[in-house]
Amino acid sequence: MVAMSVLRAAAAFAARLSPLKSGNTAANLLSRTIPRADKVAVRWGHGKNVFVIQPSNFYDSRFLRLLRFYILLTGIPMAVIVTCVNLFIGEAELAEIPEDYIPEYWEYYKHPISRWIARTFYDSPVKDYEKMMAAIHIEKEKADMRLAQQEVRRHMRQKGDGPWFHVETINKELIDNSPKSSPDH
Amino acid sequence: MPSDYDKEAYPEPPRQTPVVDKKTILPNPALIVSKLFYYSVDLPVSTFRDIVDSIRAKNRPVYYHQKFRRVPDLTECQEGDYVCYYEAEMQWRRDFKVDQEIVKMVQERMGACHQREGHSYEQNCVREIQLFNETTKNFLSRYGDLGAYGSGRKCLMKQKERMMAAQALNA
Numbered sequence: 001m002v003a004m005s006v007l008r009a010a011a012a013f014a015a016r017l018s019p020l021k022s023g024n025t026a027a028n029l030l031s032r033t034i035p036r037a038d039k040v041a042v043r044w045g046h047g048k049n050v051f052v053i054q055p056s057n058f059y060d061s062r063f064l065r066l067l068r069f070y071i072l073l074t075g076i077p078m079a080v081i082v083t084c085v086n087l088f089i090g091e092a093e094l095a096e097i098p099e100d101y102i103p104e105y106w107e108y109y110k111h112p113i114s115r116w117i118a119r120t121f122y123d124s125p126v127k128d129y130e131k132m133m134a135a136i137h138i139e140k141e142k143a144d145m146r147l148a149q150q151e152v153r154r155h156m157r158q159k160g161d162g163p164w165f166h167v168e169t170i171n172k173e174l175i176d177n178s179p180k181s182s183p184d185h
Numbered sequence: 186m187p188s189d190y191d192k193e194a195y196p197e198p199p200r201q202t203p204v205v206d207k208k209t210i211l212p213n214p215a216l217i218v219s220k221l222f223y224y225s226v227d228l229p230v231s232t233f234r235d236i237v238d239s240i241r242a243k244n245r246p247v248y249y250h251q252k253f254r255r256v257p258d259l260t261e262c263q264e265g266d267y268v269c270y271y272e273a274e275m276q277w278r279r280d281f282k283v284d285q286e287i288v289k290m291v292q293e294r295m296g297a298c299h300q301r302e303g304h305s306y307e308q309n310c311v312r313e314i315q316l317f318n319e320t321t322k323n324f325l326s327r328y329g330d331l332g333a334y335g336s337g338r339k340c341l342m343k344q345k346e347r348m349m350a351a352q353a354l355n356a
Binding site: 087088089090092093094095096097103107108109110112115129132133136137139140 | 237238240241244245246247248249250251252265266267268271272275
């Protein structure tokens with residue numbers, strides 16, 4: 001009897017917590033069973049399967065979406081720029097070099113974007129050529145000087161009359177010649 | 186429009202279209218198809234090109250062929266003059282590129298002749314084929330087995346070997 005009243009109190013409490021849930025009335029509280037997930041009723045109707053169970057496509061589609069976004073982020077501006085350059089500026093025409101005119105080094109390219117790259121980022125090939133020749137000249141002078149130095153060293157060591165390869169000798173003034181001034185002393 | 190190709194180097198074959206001798210009243214389907222193609226494809230494309238050219242004509246850049254001065258060869262350099270060696274080497278490399286392009290052009294002409302003549306190319310393009318054979322033989326004898334690190338010096342040595350072989354053959 002006491003249990004019945006406790007149960008009734010519990011049912012009333014559960015009903016107070018969530019009154020709209022259908023399993024919470026006093027009649028169902030005692031007799032309701034725990035639903036089991038693997039034994040859900042699957043009704044094989046006579047139509048086709050409208051809810052097809054598949055693995056998730058979310059990760060694949062997210063990857064492709066992000067790939068498209070990051071490629072097009074710079075791809076579209078670049079495509080627009082290249083199209084505008086080709087439409088409005090256009091490729092260069094070949095012409096003879098006029099008299100008394102030395103073309104700039106970027107005027108030897110056809111496409112305007114190649115010309116711009118050569119003008120903005122690259123040095124003139126003449127400058128590179130001259131730099132290389134200057135480097136070679138400096139190295140040649142260094143090599144020549146080293147050979148000359150070796151030759152001079154060899155000569156001075158042999159002859160001994162040059163400023164290198166000195167052996168310090170004592171002062172001639174300090175020599176005491178008095179024992180030699182008289183024979184048989 | 187850009188300048189057309191050299192018509193003497195690549196001559197067009199003689200036209201073989203027969204004289205039109207219409208015997209029926211029915212319309213010629215080939216004519217209908219060609220007119221259709223003209224109005225639907227050729228005309229829009231040509232007008233687009235003309236529009237774009239008129240926009241482009243205002244600020245049209247110009248480009249030139251770079252002309253390099255001739256410098257003393259490797260044979261005219263003093264021994265030990267490395268700057269002269271460098272300039273001769275660069276000149277040799279430019280000449281190598283020019284020779285490669287010459288061979289490519291001769292090959293292209295022979296190919297065009299072959300394409301034009303069809304099955305009778307052996308007899309009709311004799312001059313082109315002979316020019317091609319001569320050019321490739323000369324190119325190989327001069328630049329043939331120099332290898333990936335070929336330089337003007339190695340080419341000169343190869344020439345020396347050729348001259349020695351020719352002298353040995355004559356003697």
